[in-house]
Amino acid sequence: MLRYQENNELHRDFHGTTNMTLDYIAENYGVDALKEILRKTGRDVYKSIHDKLAAGDSSELLEHLNWFYHREGAKYSLTVSDDEIRMEVFECPAHKHLKKLGLPISKYSCLQTSEVNAGMCEGTPWESTVEICGEGHCIQTFRRKKEDKA
């Protein structure tokens, strides 16, 4: 069950403020500071997902990915097994909205995904990767670490 239940109107312009903020932090405080804020968001804001992953339960992570990408109108596919969740996002909703607004996409934009996902997995038996396949197209993978499968 999702810790943060969201099911009403969306304010997609927040993607613009996120985009501006990524640039602002990286340019004024460095990329490492930006990564730390994003990791902390993954670990502490999504504590419920993090704690379940630590206990070996990926159910909330799966629900989170499915629900929030669906709500944003993304084109994506999810493939799930006991030890792996693979999500291919064919058109990132954040990038799509930024393009609609005519705003340049931050070069740090995909760190949102890679660092928040890494924060969710930090200190748990899970690890994450993000493969950028093209503009707005990525494959996010959450995989149970090999040593933990035995």
Place this chain on the structure above:
Amino acid sequence: MIPSDHFVRFYNEVFKFLDAQGGLAKYYQTISAHQEFHCLKAFSENGLQGVYDYYQKIYKEENCVGHTILKGHELELYMGKCPSLSKALDNDAGACPKYCMHCPGWTQPLYTKAGLFQIYDLMGLDNPQCCEWIFDDIEAARAKYRKLLEDHKKEELLINFEP
């Protein structure tokens, strides 16, 4: 992607980081400059009606509970339950104690640039309620400010004009 639903909780982490660095005020100016993209033309050209129209969209998209009343030279924006602070408070990472300050932080420079006058009552930084009054006439703003001072302390009201 951080879902737009969860932007507020990311923003809250940014505020915590910047507060520790003493960097909130400069960031508010940057947000304000960014928001000019969305608001400045409408606020400058259409005045209070432009602000009213913008907040009709915001109240709907951000699921605000409150009201907007436009009458003469005054626009009242009352937030009975701020969805932004509510999310920051409903948050396993905990709310930044200065979370509310970003709102006057970005709106005040923008209204000033648009030639509008603002009175802001935050009603407490841990309370998801606030009220602001915006004017297109300095004397109307001053009269409202004097009236509000009858039952508010001076430090409770943030303004962008000489009273």
